[in-house]
Amino acid sequence: MAEYTIYHNPRCSKSRQAKALLQEHGKEFEEILYLKTPPDEAEIRRILSILGVPVREIMRRKEKIYKELALDDPSKSEEELIRAIAAHPVLLERPIVLRGDQGVLARPTEKLTQLL
Numbered sequence: 001m002a003e004y005t006i007y008h009n010p011r012c013s014k015s016r017q018a019k020a021l022l023q024e025h026g027k028e029f030e031e032i033l034y035l036k037t038p039p040d041e042a043e044i045r046r047i048l049s050i051l052g053v054p055v056r057e058i059m060r061r062k063e064k065i066y067k068e069l070a071l072d073d074p075s076k077s078e079e080e081l082i083r084a085i086a087a088h089p090v091l092l093e094r095p096i097v098l099r100g101d102q103g104v105l106a107r108p109t110e111k112l113t114q115l116l
Helices: 013-024 041-051 064-068 078-087 109-114
Strands: 004-008 029-033 096-099 102-105
Touching: 004 013, 013 029, 013 109, 041 078, 041 096, 041 102, 102 109
Parallel strands: 004 029
Antiparallel strands: 004 096, 096 102
16 A cells, blocks of 8 residues: 555646655655546545645635635535535645645645655
8 A cells, every 4th residue: 555645636737746756755655636536525524634624725716616606605614615526626726645644735845745
């Protein structure tokens, strides 16, 4: 089993940089192409628990679907936002890198050094 997991979008430069940093440090990792294999609600909750952040911190707020679903409405619950990410994985910010019970949203990429 890989020591690290990266939720990766190969079209994203920050995500590619995080992957390259893991490779440069010789770290074994599982690469999850989350747009092709989206995390379910339970996995999103697990990610949030590891990161210790509210769900809005792992959401891409500039995505068109964010506005279309009115996800900026402060009355939306954490559960509603989690369901939205599960249904529309493009809303998940990247890259997220996990290592056991620790993790980072590697934006900027330098944040990943906390896990290395």
